[in-house]
Structure formats: C-alpha cells, structure tokens
Amino acid sequence: DQQVKQNSPSLSVQEGRISILNCDYTNSMFDYFLWYKKYPAEGPTFLISISSIKDKNEDGRFTVFLNKSAKHLSLHIVPSQPGDSAVYFCAASGRDSSYKLIFGSGTRLLVRP
Amino acid sequence: DTAVSQTPKYLVTQMGNDKSIKCEQNLGHDTMYWYKQDSKKFLKIMFSYNNKELIINETVPNRFSPKSPDKAHLNLHINSLELGDSAVYFCASSKAGQGANEQYFGPGTRLTVT
Numbered sequence: 001d002q003q004v005k006q007n008s009p010s011l012s013v014q015e016g017r018i019s020i021l022n023c024d025y026t027n028s029m030f031d032y033f034l035w036y037k038k039y040p041a042e043g044p045t046f047l048i049s050i051s052s053i054k055d056k057n058e059d060g061r062f063t064v065f066l067n068k069s070a071k072h073l074s075l076h077i078v079p080s081q082p083g084d085s086a087v088y089f090c091a092a093s094g095r096d097s098s099y100k101l102i103f104g105s106g107t108r109l110l111v112r113p
Numbered sequence: 114d115t116a117v118s119q120t121p122k123y124l125v126t127q128m129g130n131d132k133s134i135k136c137e138q139n140l141g142h143d144t145m146y147w148y149k150q151d152s153k154k155f156l157k158i159m160f161s162y163n164n165k166e167l168i169i170n171e172t173v174p175n176r177f178s179p180k181s182p183d184k185a186h187l188n189l190h191i192n193s194l195e196l197g198d199s200a201v202y203f204c205a206s207s208k209a210g211q212g213a214n215e216q217y218f219g220p221g222t223r224l225t226v227t
Contacts, residue, residue: 032214034214034215036218041220041221042220042221043117043203043205043218043219043220043221044156044203044218045217045218046215046216046217049214049215087154089156093214100158100161100169101158101214101216103155103156103157105153105154105155106154
C-alpha cells in the first residue's frame with residue numbers, strides 16, 4: 001500500500017533546462033511534504049519542503065508545487081546542472097505527533113552536460 | 114565534523130548470526146530514527162526515539178531491537194539474521210516537534226546476509 005508514489009523511476013534532462021520531478025500521494029491526512037536528494041553511497045539530504053497550507057515554496061533553483069486537490073506535488077529545478085544528478089525522494093508526513101516520514105521510491109535524475 | 118555517523122558502513126554476515134549497527138549524531142537533536150531501504154529502494158521507517166524514549170515502532174520483527182544509551186546515540190541490534198534482512202539501513206536525526214520533518218541521515222550501512 002504505497003501512500004507516496006513516484007511513478008517515473010528515471011529522468012534525463014539537458015544541462016540548463018528545467019527538470020520536473022513528480023510525486024503523488026493518497027493519504028489526505030498528510031500535511032507536510034519534503035524532497036530529499038541522494039547521491040550513491042550517501043544518505044539522503046533534505047532539499048526543500050512545503051506545508052499543506054501553501055501551494056508553492058521556492059529556494060534558489062528549486063521550487064516545490066503542491067496541488068492538494070489532485071494530491072500531487074512536483075519539484076522543479078531550473079536551470080538543471082550536472083551536479084543535480086542524483087536520486088530524488090518525495091516524502092510526506094501526517095497530522096499525528098510522530099512525524100513519521102513516508103517516502104516514495106525515488107526518481108533518478110541525470111543531467112547531461 | 115560528521116553530523117550523523119554510522120558504523121560499520123558494510124556488514125557481511127551469515128544467517129543466524131547476531132549483529133549491531135551503531136549510530137551517533139552530533140547535531141544536538143532530540144529525535145533519532147532507523148530506516149530500512151529494501152531492494153525496491155523504498156525507505157521505510159523502523160523505529161524512532163525521542164530523548165531515549167521509543168515513539169515509533171513499525172511492524173518490525175522483534176529480532177530487531179533499538180537501544181538508545183543517550184540522546185546522541187541509537188544503536189540497532191539484530192538477532193538471528195535472515196536472508197531477507199539484507200538491505201541498507203539508515204540512521205537519521207531531527208529536532209523534536211515540527212522540526213522532526215527535516216531529518217538528517219547518516220551514510221547508511223549495507224548489510225548482506227549470506
């Protein structure tokens with residue numbers, strides 16, 4: 001029972017162009033969403049987050065959009081750089097006090113020089 | 114000045130053995146976690162401790178036992194290892210409360226059970 005889904009296992013983008021990574025969720029109790037980035041042989045690192053009271057959050061080249069009615073969020077990277085090549089995980093947490101993160105299966109982004 | 118460290122990085126062992134993975138964080142965080150990344154690459158939470166108290170305990174076999182001697186350490190003991198325990202195990206830490214959403218992960222321990 002996957003509550004957080006990343007349906008694209010991989011994405012290839014030319015350097016300088018926009019990368020769009022998508023994530024869908026099923027649990028309407030989720031109220032906080034995050035993106036983590038993971039390089040090989042390293043742990044995931046926090047990238048950007050968004051609360052359910054917002055529909056957009058921007059941090060430099062990274063923007064996360066949230067569409068609550070569609071239960072969909074996306075991560076935009078503009079412009080994409082070769083160093084952005086990594087696996088990106090979408091995660092969500094709910095309104096209980098445990099702050100348990102539910103992760104998607106990840107999307108591998110390759111930014112071609 | 115590693116924030117979240119795990120030892121060992123690689124662990125190869127035989128079925129039936131008992132092993133431990135250690136985790137330490139120097140961020141001053143109150144909450145620590147163990148996650149398992151399986152062969153399908155899903156990261157799933159196993160346990161969470163806040164100030165040495167267990168607050169999340171997912172459906173994990175009782176062969177897995179976390180131990181938190183202090184709030185900077187959360188170790189994972191696994192008894193009677195099985196082939197299906199082979200995975201990458203990640204430790205993480207965070208602030209308490211709302212800050213718990215932003216978790217800092219260690220580099221992972223790749224466990225291979227033969």
